[in-house]
Amino acid sequence: xxxxxxxxxxxxxxxxxxxxxxxxxxxxxxxxxxxxxxxxxxxxxxxxxxxxxxxxxxxxxxxxxxxxxxxxxxxxxxxxxxxxxxxxxxxxxxxxxxxxxxxxxxxxxxxxxxxxxxxxxxxxxxxxxxxxxxxxxxxxxxxxxxxxxxxxxxxxxxxxxxxxxxxxxxxxxxxxxxxxxxxxxxxxxxxxxxxxxxxxxxxxxxxxxxxxxxxxxxxxxxxxxxxxxxxxxxxxxxxxxxxxxxxxxxxxxxxxxxxxxxxxxxxxxxxxxx
Numbered sequence: 001x002x003x004x005x006x007x008x009x010x011x012x013x014x015x016x017x018x019x020x021x022x023x024x025x026x027x028x029x030x031x032x033x034x035x036x037x038x039x040x041x042x043x044x045x046x047x048x049x050x051x052x053x054x055x056x057x058x059x060x061x062x063x064x065x066x067x068x069x070x071x072x073x074x075x076x077x078x079x080x081x082x083x084x085x086x087x088x089x090x091x092x093x094x095x096x097x098x099x100x101x102x103x104x105x106x107x108x109x110x111x112x113x114x115x116x117x118x119x120x121x122x123x124x125x126x127x128x129x130x131x132x133x134x135x136x137x138x139x140x141x142x143x144x145x146x147x148x149x150x151x152x153x154x155x156x157x158x159x160x161x162x163x164x165x166x167x168x169x170x171x172x173x174x175x176x177x178x179x180x181x182x183x184x185x186x187x188x189x190x191x192x193x194x195x196x197x198x199x200x201x202x203x204x205x206x207x208x209x210x211x212x213x214x215x216x217x218x219x220x221x222x223x224x225x226x227x228x229x230x231x232x233x234x235x236x237x238x239x240x241x242x243x244x245x246x247x248x249x250x251x252x253x254x255x256x257x258x259x260x261x262x263x264x265x266x267x268x269x270x271x272x273x274x
Contacts, residue, residue: 025182145213
């Protein structure tokens with residue numbers, strides 16, 4: 001594989017299936033999905049690791065040739081994002097090279113909304129002081145931004161190395177990310193984004209979103225404002241999409257169980273009761 005990475009991330013991390021616990025959500029469905037995801041990742045030649053967002057930022061810095069913009073709301077160089085409210089997912093091949101990535105940040109806003117925390121810039125900067133002049137600034141005009149509240153995850157920073165594109169990782173990683181957030185943090189909503197310059201219904205469908213709205217704008221990431229479409233779903237949408245995805249892959253699951261995957265699924269189920 002030809003890689004642009006010059007340095008490895010800060011830490012190796014831990015294989016996701018070694019630490020994965022299902023504390024919330026439909027445990028049987030999630031257990032089936034995580035087992036399926038492990039099977040599909042293995043077929044793609046990838047092992048998924050849980051790391052910090054700082055590791056994801058370091059991976060981006062080593063791969064800017066194919067990973068052009070890192071979302072500022074996940075950028076630990078801009079704000080102090082608590083490790084207990086965020087995660088990075090890195091996929092490595094058998095040689096240890098990082099070949100894909102995804103990240104997430106948990107927001108617990110109570111009676112406020114996604115629109116509110118974008119307006120005061122805490123979506124990017126948390127509870128810190130307002131951004132300095134020239135730092136990224138966000139604005140949202142999508143009508144449903146005021147409906148996204150309580151506890152939600154921003155799931156983004158999706159990247160797949162050019163040599164590993166076409167292996168369905170862009171279909172799998174966004175689902176893994178939001179299912180992990182649901183299972184660990186009991187999220188009610190998931191928010192993602194797509195650049196309007198390469199936006200397509202096919203791309204959104206691959207990610208599994210049904211609700212798409214314009215617009216979300218970020219200033220100061222480049223010479224021109226970046227215009228994004230908001231992709232979002234509530235928990236019911238997530239479960240519906242996951243059910244369809246898993247049902248379409250039943251033969252993959254049955255094969256994995258036959259190869260010993262039942263032991264992994266039993267552990268997912270047992271972890272719910274810890």
